[in-house]
Amino acid sequence: LAGINGGVVLTEKTDIQSLNWQELTEYVQQTGQKAFRGRQLYQWMHKNLVQSFGKMANLPKSFREELEKNCTLCRVQAAERQVSSDGTGKYLMRLSDGNYIESVLMKYKYGNSVCISTQVGCRMGCRFCASTVGGLVRNLTVSEMLGQIYEIQRITGERVSNVILMGIGEPLDNYSNVVKMIRMLSDGHGLQISQRNITLSTCGLVGQIRRLAEEKLAITLAISLHAPNDTLRQEMMPIAKQYSISEILLACQDYFKKTNRRITFEYSLIEGKNDSGTDARNLATLLSGLNCHVNLIPLNPVKGRMGKRPQRSRIEAFQAILERNHIKVTIRREMGSDIHAACGQLRNNRERDDLTLL
Ligand code: SF4
Numbered sequence: 001l002a003g004i005n006g007g008v009v010l011t012e013k014t015d016i017q018s019l020n021w022q023e024l025t026e027y028v029q030q031t032g033q034k035a036f037r038g039r040q041l042y043q044w045m046h047k048n049l050v051q052s053f054g055k056m057a058n059l060p061k062s063f064r065e066e067l068e069k070n071c072t073l074c075r076v077q078a079a080e081r082q083v084s085s086d087g088t089g090k091y092l093m094r095l096s097d098g099n100y101i102e103s104v105l106m107k108y109k110y111g112n113s114v115c116i117s118t119q120v121g122c123r124m125g126c127r128f129c130a131s132t133v134g135g136l137v138r139n140l141t142v143s144e145m146l147g148q149i150y151e152i153q154r155i156t157g158e159r160v161s162n163v164i165l166m167g168i169g170e171p172l173d174n175y176s177n178v179v180k181m182i183r184m185l186s187d188g189h190g191l192q193i194s195q196r197n198i199t200l201s202t203c204g205l206v207g208q209i210r211r212l213a214e215e216k217l218a219i220t221l222a223i224s225l226h227a228p229n230d231t232l233r234q235e236m237m238p239i240a241k242q243y244s245i246s247e248i249l250l251a252c253q254d255y256f257k258k259t260n261r262r263i264t265f266e267y268s269l270i271e272g273k274n275d276s277g278t279d280a281r282n283l284a285t286l287l288s289g290l291n292c293h294v295n296l297i298p299l300n301p302v303k304g305r306m307g308k309r310p311q312r313s314r315i316e317a318f319q320a321i322l323e324r325n326h327i328k329v330t331i332r333r334e335m336g337s338d339i340h341a342a343c344g345q346l347r348n349n350r351e352r353d354d355l356t357l358l
Contacts, residue, residue, distance in 0.1 A: 016073065021189045078091045116148045122170055127235070128236065132344070149163060149185070164198075165199065167343060171201065179215055182219060204240075210251050220261060224268075228279050232279075265295065267295065268298075280321035283327075300343075
């Protein structure tokens with residue numbers, strides 16, 4: 001069975017939570033129901049966040065039974081949770097096919113921010129990253145991406161105000177589902193999270209960045225740059241062999257022109273690799289004149305992967321050089337450092353445990 005625009009069918013049934021407002025209305029009408037039943041159903045799934053058709057009290061019993069027979073409600077379930085002393089929560093989420101992904105809740109003064117995964121695994125191969133170790137397993141459906149936010153909101157009972165697409169996977173490698181999910185999250189019918197409060201982080205897929213610019217979304221685009229020149233970037237990120245930094249920067253300029261949204265550049269600082277004064281000066285030269293912001297990320301080291309975290313003094317020296325060169329820069333606040341898990345590690349541990357069990 002084919003899905004409707006990203007409404008992927010995991011079994012013989014329709015993944016109804018991946019249908020947007022309009023598609024759901026059409027679907028409901030095709031079943032002989034009035035359009036307003038679609039609105040009620042949408043509200044149960046995307047506002048009240050219920051996980052069973054049986055709980056949708058204002059829908060006729062016969063309609064609920066029909067839905068039960070023909071559709072699935074997405075189940076993203078927290079299998080494990082680590083909570084740090086600063087309130088950061090790292091969730092290992094189990095999907096209905098037994099795969100695992102990760103999501104993180106960070107608490108800020110301005111509200112709760114959730115970082116979600118967009119794929120099971122990743123095929124980009126960044127040398128410092130745990131998420132790519134077993135390659136790409138599959139893309140997440142729209143409902144599985146939304147489901148991570150819904151599950152965290154259900155568990156905490158607190159509203160999620162910001163969403164970051166920076167967990168496991170490369171969001172632009174799952175392009176259509178990701179764009180659809182962003183629209184559903186922000187379109188006023190579901191959780192109504194403003195697009196300005198959504199950040200999408202990419203390792204720099206130039207074609208998709210240009211395509212995204214045409215979508216006219218008001219989200220923040222974050223580029224994982226991590227190096228001030230192509231040679232070093234290619235050593236750290238295989239995708240850099242396909243797209244040069246200058247191609248990425250041209251796409252970013254175009255993105256800014258079309259959306260008027262300032263670009264963020266993520267730069268993971270790795271001791272002795274990309275954290276020297278010369279690297280900082282080269283980065284400043286590269287970005288001068290661009291309307292951008294640099295986010296310095298002290299590396300969260302992963303066993304068996306590239307790199308160590310530099311000393312704090314070295315990180316601050318790097319920041320100072322960028323500031324002297326009029327680049328807007330912040331050092332990412334270290335959150336959840338006492339739970340010690342870089343993205344992808346929880347999932348890798350769980351999969352190893354499962355293998356041991358087998
Ligand atoms: S850093 Fe992101 S793009 Fe790179 S391998 Fe990890 S998940 Fe994939």
